[in-house]
Amino acid sequence: MSLSLYVDGDRWRSHLRGVLDSHPGLVPVLKGNGYGFGLHRLARKAAWLGVDTVAVGTYDEVEEVTPRFDGSVLVLTPWRPFEQRVVYGDRVVHTVGRLEDLQALAERDDRPRVVLERMTSMRRHGFSARELREAAGLLSPRTHGGTGRGVKVEGVALHLPMARGSHLAEVDRLMTDIVAAGLPTRTVYVSHLTDAEMATLRSSYPDFELHPRIGTDLWLGDRGALRVKASVLDSHPVERGDVFGYRGRSVPTSGTILVVSGGTAHGIGLEAPSAASTLRQRAVSLAKGGLDAAGFVRSPYTVAGKQRLFAEPPHMQASMLFLPHGSPVPAVGDELDVRVRFTTTTFDRTVIS
Numbered sequence: 412m413s414l415s416l417y418v419d420g421d422r423w424r425s426h427l428r429g430v431l432d433s434h435p436g437l438v439p440v441l442k443g444n445g446y447g448f449g450l451h452r453l454a455r456k457a458a459w460l461g462v463d464t465v466a467v468g469t470y471d472e473v474e475e476v477t478p479r480f481d482g483s484v485l486v487l488t489p490w491r492p493f494e495q496r497v498v499y500g501d502r503v504v505h506t507v508g509r510l511e512d513l514q515a516l517a518e519r520d521d522r523p524r525v526v527l528e529r530m531t532s533m534r535r536h537g538f539s540a541r542e543l544r545e546a547a548g549l550l551s552p553r554t555h556g557g558t559g560r561g562v563k564v565e566g567v568a569l570h571l572p573m574a575r576g577s578h579l580a581e582v583d584r585l586m587t588d589i590v591a592a593g594l595p596t597r598t599v600y601v602s603h604l605t606d607a608e609m610a611t612l613r614s615s616y617p618d619f620e621l622h623p624r625i626g627t628d629l630w631l632g633d634r635g636a637l638r639v640k641a642s643v644l645d646s647h648p649v650e651r652g653d654v655f656g657y658r659g660r661s662v663p664t665s666g667t668i669l670v671v672s673g674g675t676a677h678g679i680g681l682e683a684p685s686a687a688s689t690l691r692q693r694a695v696s697l698a699k700g701g702l703d704a705a706g707f708v709r710s711p712y713t714v715a716g717k718q719r720l721f722a723e724p725p726h727m728q729a730s731m732l733f734l735p736h737g738s739p740v741p742a743v744g745d746e747l748d749v750r751v752r753f754t755t756t757t758f759d760r761t762v763i764s
Contacts, residue, residue, distance in 0.1 A: 413759035414673040414749070416447060419636040420764040426633040430625065431460050434609070438485065438600060440626030441476060442468030447753035448630060448761060454479035464504070466624050470494055473503060485526060485600070487570075487624075489536045490516065504565050508536040513546055517561045526600060528568040529585055535570065540588040543567075547592045566598030566622070573603050579611060586616055600624055631753055639758070640746040641712060644729060645670040656723040656731060667734040668722055671712055671747060678756040679711065679749075680725035711750040715739045718750070 431437050439462060441453040448456075450467070454476040457465045464483040467476055473484055483504055490505040492515050501524065507513045508528040516523050527546055530537030538546055550564060567589050571578050582604070589599065598620045604612065613621055631637070647668045652661050655668055662668075673679040710721045710732055722733040734740060741747065 414641050414677045414679070414756075415639070415746070416758040416761045417638040417640060418761065418763040422633060422636040423763070426636060427456065427460060427629065430629050430632060431462070433606070434623050434625060436620065436622040437462060437629075438464050438466050438622050438624045439629055440466045440468075440487075440602075440624050442466070442472060442487065442626065443754055444757060446626060446630040447751075447756050447758060450475045451479055452761065453630065458482075464622075466626075477502060483524075485565075485624075489528065490525075506536070506568060508538055510538075510542055510545055510549065513549060513562070517549065522561055522563055524563045524565050526566050526568045527564065527594065528570065529588060531569055531571050531585065532581055533570055533572050537568075537570075540591070543588055543592040543594070547594045550595060551593075564594060564596045566596050566600055566620075567594065568600040569602070571601070571603045578604055578608055582608070582612060583615070586612070586619075598622065627754075637753075639749045639751050639756075641730075641749045642672045643669065643741045643743050643745045643747065644672055645743060646740055657726070658723055660723060662733070665736045666738070667736075667740050669714070669719070669732040669734055669740070671730050671732060672728070672759070673712075673749060674725040674728045674730055676727045677758070678751065679730055680721070681755055713748040713750070714741060 437460075439453070439457045439460065441450050441457065445451070445453045450472055454465070458480050462482065464485055465476065465480055466485040466487050467473055468486075469488045470486055473486065476484055483502055485504040486506055488506065489508045490512055492512065501521075504524045504526055505516065506528050507516065507525045508530070513525070513527070516525060527543065528537040529543055530539055550562065569582065569585055571581070582601075586599070597618060599616075600622045601609070601612070602624045604623065609621065609623060647655075647670075648666075649655065649662045649668055650665045651663065654661055675681060708721055709718050710730065712719055712730070712732055714732070714734060715738060719732045719734060722731040725731075
């Protein structure tokens with residue numbers, strides 16, 4: 412009895428092809444849990460798409476991708492000197508955002524491939540405009556000196572925030588910095604630009620080769636092709652006052668305790684921090700926190716068209732739901748629809764038609 416991801420294969424593959432065709436230079440992003448599909452599966456699917464480069468989040472993810480994808484693997488997390496164990500040969504492209512790291516890589520004998528990241532308003536990683544010019548000065552004699560040392564510059568990366576509003580003003584300023592730096596590359600990798608913004612950027616900088624890095628909109632862009640279902644494992648009629656669960660709670664009214672597959676090991680009941688920015692959103696989060704403390708929180712499981720309440724916090728591999736008296740009770744072995752956040756969910760099985 413499993414937490415299962417069912418995929419309409421024809422519809423999903425058609426969506427992937429559509430994204431590929433409408434985004435020249437596409438670099439699929441495979442990272443974390445593989446957006447719910449698993450890194451191994453997405454690596455094979457990227458090979459099926461015929462792209463020459465994919466992006467992963469960390470160096471530890473390279474090992475799972477490279478046996479299933481023959482092209483280049485761009486690591487999004489910037490390289491650091493303590494990653495000495497990581498080599499992987501010429502297929503790996505390192506992201507660099509500090510001068511000292513660029514210097515350390517340039518002193519190696521294997522001429523590692525690198526992408527230079529320009530700091531954006533995300534303020535997470537990257538060179539400032541001045542540092543990017545310094546990087547160009549550092550690279551110039553090495554990349555053209557024929558010494559066999561140094562680095563191979565594959566491009567510049569811009570990782571933009573997902574905030575509302577246009578990124579064009581910021582991107583134009585950043586592109587000006589890239590041009591002014593005089594780097595030995597005309598390739599730019601970008602994240603989180605809309606199709607309209609990409610079209611404008613291509614028009615404004617026709618002499619640059621632009622590569623959109625896309626993860627969520629590629630793999631999860633057609634949610635109608637994806638269904639998540641959980642098995643009903645058991646059901647128990649209860650009366651008011653009956654004790655149940657790990658914490659010995661009392662049932663507030665008569666109904667049914669329904670035991671279903673899916674728990675904290677799968678990511679059920681776990682949430683990423685809220686991006687609440689307004690007073691109203693924060694008030695809603697505070698109210699929801701109060702409900703969590705009281706145990707009256709809506710679960711992601713649907714029974715008879717309604718999302719049902721958790722009877723108590725999810726267990727590791729199963730969850731207990733409460734159905735009030737009079738609600739339809741599914742049979743053991745039935746499957747329920749579940750709403751999940753794919754990037755934090757691990758499925759027991761994935762079925763692609």
